[in-house]
Amino acid sequence: MRHIFSLSVAALSAATALGQSPIIQTKYTADPAPLVANDTIYLYTTHDEDDAEGFKMKDWLLYTSTDMVNWTDHGAVASLNDFAWAKHDNGAWAEQVVYRNGKYYMYCPIHGNGIGVLVADSPYGPFKDPLGKPLVWQREHWDDIDPTVMIDDDGQAYMYWGNPNVYYVKLNKDMISYSGNIVKLDKRPEHYQEGPWVYKRQGHYYMAFASTCCPEGIGYAMSDSPTGPWQTRGYIMRPTDKSRGNHPGIIDYKGSSYVFGLNYELLHLETMEHKERRSVAVAKMHYNADGTIEEVPYWLDTRLEQVGTFNPYRRVEAETMAWGYGLKTKPCVTGGIVVTDIDDGETLCLRGVDFGPKGARKLTATVMGKDQTAKVEIRLDSAEGPLAGTLNVGEAGTRPGFTRVSCKVKGAKGVHDLYFRFKGDKVKDLFDWDFWILK
Numbered sequence: 001m002r003h004i005f006s007l008s009v010a011a012l013s014a015a016t017a018l019g020q021s022p023i024i025q026t027k028y029t030a031d032p033a034p035l036v037a038n039d040t041i042y043l044y045t046t047h048d049e050d051d052a053e054g055f056k057m058k059d060w061l062l063y064t065s066t067d068m069v070n071w072t073d074h075g076a077v078a079s080l081n082d083f084a085w086a087k088h089d090n091g092a093w094a095e096q097v098v099y100r101n102g103k104y105y106m107y108c109p110i111h112g113n114g115i116g117v118l119v120a121d122s123p124y125g126p127f128k129d130p131l132g133k134p135l136v137w138q139r140e141h142w143d144d145i146d147p148t149v150m151i152d153d154d155g156q157a158y159m160y161w162g163n164p165n166v167y168y169v170k171l172n173k174d175m176i177s178y179s180g181n182i183v184k185l186d187k188r189p190e191h192y193q194e195g196p197w198v199y200k201r202q203g204h205y206y207m208a209f210a211s212t213c214c215p216e217g218i219g220y221a222m223s224d225s226p227t228g229p230w231q232t233r234g235y236i237m238r239p240t241d242k243s244r245g246n247h248p249g250i251i252d253y254k255g256s257s258y259v260f261g262l263n264y265e266l267l268h269l270e271t272m273e274h275k276e277r278r279s280v281a282v283a284k285m286h287y288n289a290d291g292t293i294e295e296v297p298y299w300l301d302t303r304l305e306q307v308g309t310f311n312p313y314r315r316v317e318a319e320t321m322a323w324g325y326g327l328k329t330k331p332c333v334t335g336g337i338v339v340t341d342i343d344d345g346e347t348l349c350l351r352g353v354d355f356g357p358k359g360a361r362k363l364t365a366t367v368m369g370k371d372q373t374a375k376v377e378i379r380l381d382s383a384e385g386p387l388a389g390t391l392n393v394g395e396a397g398t399r400p401g402f403t404r405v406s407c408k409v410k411g412a413k414g415v416h417d418l419y420f421r422f423k424g425d426k427v428k429d430l431f432d433w434d435f436w437i438l439k
Contacts, residue, residue: 020069020351021299022266022279025325026339027073028052029061030278031094031146031195032249032260035123041065041253042123043260044097044106047076048277055276057092060108062124068253068282069306069351073319073329075337077125078106078118085133086110094146094195094247097123098175100157105175107147107159113137114144115161117176130176136161136169138182143167146247149175150198150205150226158226160207163194168227189221190232195247200226204291208236208248208259215239216246218261220293236285237261237296245278250285254307259285263299269325309354309415318365318433322417323349332434334402338368339433347383348420355438359413363389364406366434369396371426378409380416388412393431394424402434409438 022029028048035042043063049056059079063071080092091111098105106118106127114137118127136159138144147161149171157171159178166185169178191211198207204222207230211219217239221230236248236259249260259282266279281299288294296302318339319329327348328341339348363378374393379385389409396403412418424430 020304020322021281021302022263023069023071023282023304023322024063024073024280025266025323026319026321026327026329027061028266028277029063029280030057030245030262031247032262032280032282033094033096034249034251034258034260035097035099036251036253037099037123039066041068041251042097043071043249043280044077044095045280046092046094050277052276055093055111056090058089059092060095060106067307067310067352068258069304069322070310070320071322072317073337074124075329075331078108078127080110082118082127082129083108083110083116084129086113086116088113096148096197096249098149098151098157099123100151100175101173103175105149107135107149109145109147109161110134111145112142114139115147115159119176135159135176135178136182138167146195148196148198150200152200152226156226158198160196160198162196164188164192166192166196166207183227185228185230187229189219189230191219192221192232197248197250198226199250201252201287202291206250208250210246210248211235212239214245215241215243217243218246218248218259220248222291233292235295236293237283237298240298242298242300244274245276256307257285257287258282259296261299265300266325306352309352310350312350312353312355312360312418312438315435315437317435318348320350321348322351323347332432336434340429342374342422342430342433344422344424344427344430346422348422349383350418352415353418354415355412357413359411360388360409360438362406362439363391363409363436364404364439365391365393365436366402366404367393367396368402368432368434369393369399370432371424371430372397373423373425374430375423377419377421377423378407378412379419379421380412381419382417383419383421385419386411396431402432 029045059076114134195210372394376391
């Protein structure tokens with residue numbers, strides 16, 4: 001993504017303060033599918049290509065966080081190429097990953113070709129196709145999109161999906177086959193459009209969904225049974241003139257509830273012309289005593305609070321950030337992901353970094369130099385805040401491969417937002433950044 005106009009430092013700071021919407025800025029992301037495991041949020045998303053006009057989607061991405069605001073990019077964990085039976089270069093639509101019996105199951109709709117399933121031993125993959133064919137494909141129509149899976153307390157798993165109709169099947173314990181017939185709901189929930197997200201909480205069954213069209217808000221229905229009937233209870237987020245498409249994902253994490261969805265706010269930093277280049281957002285959500293859900297304001301009218309603080313005294317992947325508009329990420333030749341397309345004046349921010357009472361003394365970064373004038377200013381609390389150090393990336397020169405460069409750090413004590421502000425005479429594409437270590 002190369003922005004048409006530069007986002008000013010003031011606008012960047014304001015965007016971060018106004019709820020961090022969207023939560024990912026280095027790529028266009030959509031259809032959030034959060035999974036909580038081992039005290040970590042694994043956020044699987046679809047991916048709108050940077051040049052998309054309509055839907056142009058080829059792979060599925062993964063981001064992780066332990067504090068809700070700082071997210072690490074793990075790149076594509078699956079793609080259309082993982083389904084040998086689907087000879088398409090587009091149509092990687094809204095997926096969901098669930099965990100059961102030591103395995104992670106990714107349910108992937110391939111537009112016009114049904115719903116496939118991939119399996120992995122780790123939430124990071126690699127994901128493999130165990131069937132070599134669709135799990136579900138009703139060839140008479142194109143309703144088979146947006147699967148969601150819920151495992152009930154008795155161990156029975158259900159997969160729901162569909163636009164404009166709602167279907168479900170009972171999955172077998174192997175999670176890659178089903179028993180009985182595909183059931184089409186006789187009465188879909190009022191305002192249901194697509195993108196169901198089904199879960200159970202405190203004895204209530206919930207089906208959240210993209211509602212109405214267009215614009216789409218996030219509606220929800222409740223039931224006393226996993227098979228319905230479903231009664232629409234209102235909006236989680238009401239449609240507004242700021243929204244268009246949507247797709248919910250809902251989790252409880254560290255004592256709070258959160259609703260994920262999508263918007264076009266990243267695109268709107270460049271143009272108000274509509275294109276299918278969407279971005280994931282998240283907000284805290286609250287339940288009433290009877291199990292109903294309080295309506296959540298539009299994303300930009302919420303404040304996303306950090307859960308805990310960020311520990312910088314470890315290897316930190318450079319692609320971990322709360323805000324990084326203008327930057328890009330890509331696979332590294334040696335494995336993993338790197339931050340790239342770093343231009344003069346751009347900024348990478350991490351929120352709520354705990355430097356401790358003694359403070360940091362030294363920062364070491366692993367970089368691939370492209371410009372001998374490239375520098376990184378280490379600043380606190382804002383992009384123009386106190387200067388804690390300057391990393392001379394130009395020391396890496398233009399030698400091939402990644403090189404470690406270091407600088408002293410002073411004044412970084414306690415908890416601060418950490419800003420890396422990039423400088424260089426070359427202006428564009430100053431260097432690639434793999435990771436950093438603070439001591």
